[in-house]
Amino acid sequence: AQKITQTQPGMFVQEKEAVTLDCTYDTSDPSYGLFWYKQPSSGEMIFLIYQGSYDQQNATEGRYSLNFQKARKSANLVISASQLGDSAMYFCAMREGGNNAGNMLTFGGGTRLMVKP
Amino acid sequence: GAVVSQHPSRVICKSGTSVKIECRSLDFQATTMFWYRQFPKKSLMLMATSNEGSKATYEQGVEKDKFLINHASLTLSTLTVTSAHPEDSSFYICSARSERGPKGGYTFGSGTRLTVV
Numbered sequence: 561a562q563k564i565t566q567t568q569p570g571m572f573v574q575e576k577e578a579v580t581l582d583c584t585y586d587t588s589d590p591s592y593g594l595f596w597y598k599q600p601s602s603g604e605m606i607f608l609i610y611q612g613s614y615d616q617q618n619a620t621e622g623r624y625s626l627n628f629q630k631a632r633k634s635a636n637l638v639i640s641a642s643q644l645g646d647s648a649m650y651f652c653a654m655r656e657g658g659n660n661a662g663n664m665l666t667f668g669g670g671t672r673l674m675v676k677p
Numbered sequence: 678g679a680v681v682s683q684h685p686s687r688v689i690c691k692s693g694t695s696v697k698i699e700c701r702s703l704d705f706q707a708t709t710m711f712w713y714r715q716f717p718k719k720s721l722m723l724m725a726t727s728n729e730g731s732k733a734t735y736e737q738g739v740e741k742d743k744f745l746i747n748h749a750s751l752t753l754s755t756l757t758v759t760s761a762h763p764e765d766s767s768f769y770i771c772s773a774r775s776e777r778g779p780k781g782g783y784t785f786g787s788g789t790r791l792t793v794v
Binding site for chain 2: 568592593595602603604607609612631653655662663664665666667668669
């Protein structure tokens with residue numbers, strides 16, 4: 561079974577509007593971390609936001625917020641006030657287990673976001 | 678913050694030759710480095726986990742004799758694609774965890790785009 565599922569291969573959003581990118585995950589480990597990364601055409605992975613499984617509040621980083629619904633195992637990314645520079649691939653990822661240097665990230669299939677002027 | 682330097686960023690090589698990709702942690706010690714491969718318009722797939730001073734752990738389906746990983750020091754991990762063929766053409770990217778990294782700790786190299794002709 562897929563550990564990280566992103567059901568939207570591509571999304572369009574009008575500039576200045578908000579957009580939600582979906583992510584669901586599957587783990588039986590009570591300790592895990594959820595991440596969102598942006599990957600522009602250059603290929604670099606840009607960290608956006610992190611949510612720990614024990615965090616009580618939803619994470620926010622500037623225009624990015626994470627809608628963490630633990631019971632539903634979803635961790636959707638909300639981008640407010642979209643900008644043209646937000647056009648890129650977006651990946652949801654999960655680390656299972658605690659904060660250990662040896663725990664790798666598992667990535668979802670990605671969503672390509674295109675911001676329309 | 679934690680920085681991982683990856684070189685080269687792009688390489689074109691002839692079939693049958695070997696290519697070495699380096700990832701250096703510039704301002705922290707990386708006991709573990711992760712190597713990912715990404716096909717065009719696809720997600721990142723973990724190839725192997727590189728451990729300083731010991732053998733790498735390869736994911737199922739990854740040929741360890743083809744993708745040689747060496748992690749001889751706390752700041753350097755290398756991936757050598759041996760006897761490269763056109764099907765090895767891909768984007769390769771490394772990652773390491775550090776307390777000095779972004780929240781959650783993972784820092785990525787800038788990636789290497791390999792083209793085998």
